[in-house]
Amino acid sequence: MTHEEGDRVPDDPQYDDISVDGSVPDPAAGSAFRAARDFLLDHRDDYEMAYRDFRWPKLDTFNWAVDWFDGVLATERPDQTALWVVEEDGSEARRTFAEMSATARQIAAWLRSVGVRRYDRILLMLGNQVELWEVMLAAIRIGAVVIPASTLLGPDDLADRIERGNVDHVVARSVDAAKFADIGGAWTRVAVGAPVAGWLRYDQAYDFLGDEAIEGRSRADDPMLLYFTSGTTAQPKLVAHTHTSYPVGHLSTMYWQGLRPGDVHLNISSPGWAKHAWSNLFAPWNAGATVLVVNQARFNAPALLDAIVRCGATTFCAPPTVWRMLIQADLGAWTVPLRECVAAGEPLNPEVIEQVRAAWGVTVRDGYGQTETTAQIGNPPGQPLKPGSMGRPLPGYRIVLADVLTGERVPDGVEGEICLDLDERPVSLMKGYLDDEHTAHVMRDGLYHTGDVAVREADGYITYVGRTDDVFKASDYRISPFEVESALIEHEAVVEAAVVPSPDPLRLAVVKAYVMLADGYEPGPEMAREILRFARGRLAPYQRVRRIEFAELPKTISGKIRRVELRGAENSRTRRAEHEYWEDDFPELRNM
Structure with a gap:
């Protein structure tokens, strides 16, 4: 072509x-990259210093495969396992650096x-x-x-x-x-x-x-x-x-995950999506860690936990969906060697974090980033965690919260869109979309706009609210789907939930929850009544779930819930679904 x-x-x-042989490592480029990487490794437990003093390396030329993988990893760690792929039948493939x-x-x-x-x-x-x-x-x-x-x-x-x-x-x-x-x-x-x-x-x-x-x-x-x-x-x-934007940019991801040289890092991710490059390529190999892959045609929690123990995995990254399925197993039955556990892709619900901590004594640390960037915000190792917060800006990132409509910066405690200040543009930000119109839209007003809404507290911790497209109003109150969903999955019968507005003639919109049940639970009016009652005790009155439907949740092939599809179904619906229940079906709930 x-x-x-x-x-x-x-x-x-x-x-x-730039006419030198491109297959020969450039010691100067490798050294500059290494200095930035070593600074983060040396200050992994000192967030304040790491954030204040870290600087992205300035590189004119850089080839991560040649300058870093060949020039450093394969030279200094030739016999360490670089890649370890474990199959369901017990076979495996291992390759050194x-x-x-x-x-x-x-x-x-x-x-x-x-x-x-x-x-x-x-x-x-x-x-x-x-x-x-x-x-x-x-x-x-x-x-x-x-x-x-x-x-x-x-x-x-x-x-x-x-x-x-x-x-x-x-x-x-x-x-x-x-x-x-x-x-x-x-x-x-x-x-x-x-x-x-x-x-x-x-x-x-x-x-x-x-x-x-x-x-x-x-x-x-x-x-x-x-x-x-x-x-x-x-x-x-x-x-x-x-x-540089991904190979160098994932120094922030390495820092957030708490990776160290010699670690065995397991990440649950499918090839084809950015998270695979995050945690199955750049972040672990930036640290000099082993990439461990456990292949499963269908998710099997006991087999995965067996592999974590047998292979000596020290660090583990998985999307919230996997964590929610893992806690269905008796986690305490496995003595895992894990030192660090993280979650990314979507916000992780606090209930899941508490169950893992109770079983293993390890805290699952949340993080936030996009395909367009590397890890922007997170809870690094050793730092205090605030329930519901996804952490603080990571080294190399200057986070701005801006009004969704005006683009003006908002003060602490006020919801705003997560943005990056382009006057301090991080190396890790994409070069752009292959579409001038889309690039101009997200790079307007001197900011890169993520499309995600959050609130920053005075201590710097940032709490996710939702996508600008997902946040909605019900009875004139702003509803964050994530907050409601987090309350719902605390119920033992709920594996996943997705919250969207459902049209209502009186309130214009009410909160509706699509719920996927755990194995052993059946949809029906009794289950609906129980979950609605449960949610009432954990949510503010304005967040009240008034409708519930038991269903499989539509997802992208990368595993993210397509709330836009659920919103469309609500707007076009002319009658109730088979397994849909309204609070009006349960008069005893009205006065709760």
Whole structure:
């Protein structure tokens, strides 16, 4: 596939001067990165100093795979396990830093032999398998741009990504090759697994003996990753990250997670989404930790906990959905070696944190970030936690809360949109969307607008309220879905809940909860009455849940609840659903 020159090559005449061999580490770049990383490791228990004195490294050129992975990790930790993939059948694959480095160089050489060049775009659609990390490291080395894609995507989604992403090459599992059969284009096809007619065999790379011959070095602001957002409220946008915004930017994520050299870090995340790069690539390898992956076709809490114990996992990151399913098990039956536990993706409910602490003596620390950034806000190790708060700004981030309508900064105690001050733009902020209109919208008024609403207290702690699209009014009161949902899941029968406005002729809108029940509980009027009564005792009167429906919650394929879909269902509904109950059905609740 061919492109206009300006479509992929940044316009900078100085680039011509960067002509050294791109496959050779630059000690100066690696040293600058290391100094920033070591500062955070040295001050992991001193938040005030880390936040006050941390500075992003200033880099003109940087290639994380060459300057850091090869130049430091593979050199200083050659025999440490870099990647450990555990399968359900008990089989596993382990690779050291030295082995990963050598293989990545070989894969890079082979990819170049089949036409991959700097700035080319590679759609990468693999599961949690060793080849995924090999291709990521190889593509970064070359300077190619990776577009991660979930294996759950169907032909229509893939056609959209190939067209809008201007894809030059596809690397995918053989079992998924048929999804691409009707997608036209002159892009290179590489199959990982069994041979596929018309596709190159990835296995051939292991026998390739050619030279990488990478021309020049990667500039710090060269494109490296293109992520399609998960699309909870609209069509996915393409988020562009550079050779510094994610590799260097995830120093904040490493700090929040409390990672140390030599740790064994387990993260529950599917390839194709930014959180996978957060915790299965950059943050742990920035620290010099082992990436541990436990593959499960269907979530199995006992098997996962067995693996944590057997593999000696010291740090663990999982989305709230996983934590909510984990606490359904008897956590105290496992003596886990975990030192740090964190949650990200959506806010974690306080009840879950308390149950884990009671069972393991470890506090699950919340954190906040986006595909467009790295970890912005969080509770670092050793810092006091405030119930319901997601923590304080992380090193390298200057958080501003701004009025959603005017963009004016709001004082402590007042709800505002979480924003980043562009006068102190963090390295970790995306380069932009591949859409000038969307980029201009979120970068307006000298701020980067996240679309999330929060409140900051005088001590700097920030409490999440909700997406600007999710917060709504009922009887003229502002309702934060997260607060109501947190109260609901404290009930033992509730695994997950999603709160949306439901049209009402008197109040215009009332609070409705969609509830997914735990195993062993059945939907019905008695269960509805019990949950409504339970919620009344934990919520303010204006937050009162007046309608409840038992149902599966719609989610993006990255696992986030699509409240926009539930709101749409409410607005178009003409009659009650089968398992829907209103407070009016229970006269005894009216006077509570």
